Amino acid sequence: MKFSKRVDRFPDEIFASLNKRKIEMEKEGKKIYNLSVGTPDFETAPHIKNALIEAAKEQDNWKYSLRDTPEMLEAVCSYYKRRFDVKITPDMVCSCNGSQEGIGHIGLVLCDEGDTVILPSPCYPVFIAGANMAGAVPFYYPMTKETGYLPRLSDIPDETAKKAVYMIVSLPSNPTGSVATEKVYDDVIDFAKKHDILIIHDNAYSDIIFDGVKGGSFLSHPGAKDVGVEFFSLSKSFNMTGARVSFCIGRKDVIAAFRKLREQIDFGMFYPIQKAAVAALTGPLDMVHRQCDDYEERRNVLCGGLRDIGWNVPDSHGSMFVWAPVPEGFKDSFDFCMELMERTGVICTPGSSFGPLGEGYIRMALVLAPEKIKEAILAIDKSGILKEGR
Numbered sequence: 001m002k003f004s005k006r007v008d009r010f011p012d013e014i015f016a017s018l019n020k021r022k023i024e025m026e027k028e029g030k031k032i033y034n035l036s037v038g039t040p041d042f043e044t045a046p047h048i049k050n051a052l053i054e055a056a057k058e059q060d061n062w063k064y065s066l067r068d069t070p071e072m073l074e075a076v077c078s079y080y081k082r083r084f085d086v087k088i089t090p091d092m093v094c095s096c097n098g099s100q101e102g103i104g105h106i107g108l109v110l111c112d113e114g115d116t117v118i119l120p121s122p123c124y125p126v127f128i129a130g131a132n133m134a135g136a137v138p139f140y141y142p143m144t145k146e147t148g149y150l151p152r153l154s155d156i157p158d159e160t161a162k163k164a165v166y167m168i169v170s171l172p173s174n175p176t177g178s179v180a181t182e183k184v185y186d187d188v189i190d191f192a193k194k195h196d197i198l199i200i201h202d203n204a205y206s207d208i209i210f211d212g213v214k215g216g217s218f219l220s221h222p223g224a225k226d227v228g229v230e231f232f233s234l235s236k237s238f239n240m241t242g243a244r245v246s247f248c249i250g251r252k253d254v255i256a257a258f259r260k261l262r263e264q265i266d267f268g269m270f271y272p273i274q275k276a277a278v279a280a281l282t283g284p285l286d287m288v289h290r291q292c293d294d295y296e297e298r299r300n301v302l303c304g305g306l307r308d309i310g311w312n313v314p315d316s317h318g319s320m321f322v323w324a325p326v327p328e329g330f331k332d333s334f335d336f337c338m339e340l341m342e343r344t345g346v347i348c349t350p351g352s353s354f355g356p357l358g359e360g361y362i363r364m365a366l367v368l369a370p371e372k373i374k375e376a377i378l379a380i381d382k383s384g385i386l387k388e389g390r
């Protein structure tokens, strides 16, 4: 069987051996501290679950929905006003089956083969997969220690900017845990206007920001609605990862084209999930704030605890991740992750899975309770891995 050239653009699973060993260790009953996957372990609020359960009892709700209900679109608009003080209208909103899917496909609407797109590095892997899907050629701007883990527009040459179709910005950042300043967005908007580039802002972590900073929306910045769209996911704020609900919001012509593409292949989001989304967006938000405090406590325990045992891991400022430098004495991030897992049961993700500039770091997810994180730190300390290297 000959497969498409498109499929060859996606790299093979280079971490298969890490996953295989993880499954073996689980079977062997070894103590595991899995910090590799960013799936929240917090409860979905009862009012959200109940909305879905009640809606699922109605036979009519098992039909193709075919479209975003006016009720859900209104709920997104009222949420953006309430939470971010951003005025949007229903024609500026289109649902997708999670930001992963939406970002994976939006390039098909915007790019032709060979077009240039501008992506952060390191970055969330679907940014790269989406460019590959569309046949676009990525230019990577660094989001490294040298740039303060923020976009530095002077790193993008004029000739690249001139020909680029879109640029992805995503703060708080997965994997680096960095957080935007107001100026970052204002500068990005000026840059987009100057070079006629669409900005795609991935706002997955607007509700997981630490040290008293309040998360916002890119669209709240003057001019943003003219130059950009924002992916806003319910996955992390509302612990709804499995329900796959996200919205692409912003510039009307982009939303209309995105909807047109989707209508060719998508018969709409399951009605009970739309009802659950409405409940989340219109309901109380106190648990979202409590949960942010819990993530911050985990951040303190993990980063502080690792520093106490001699690993210089900086505090992350937002997202549910910590970006830790690979200690001395290891070949690369994959080598270190394998050794760490073997010797301590702590499973992390090698930085090299986040694009060309991810090497030299590993990513840890804040998905365990503080007591478990303390146990994991003790296991790392006892193993001597930080002192001896390998």
Ligand SMILES: Cc1ncc(COP(=O)(O)O)c(C=O)c1O
Residues within 6 Å of the ligand: 038, 097, 098, 099, 100, 101, 124, 170, 173, 174, 202, 204, 233, 234, 235, 241, 244, 245, 246
């Ligand atoms: C930056 C970023 N964007 C998007 C996603 C995926 O979100 P969704 O569950 O809406 O597909 C994640 C998940 O980890 C993420 O970290």
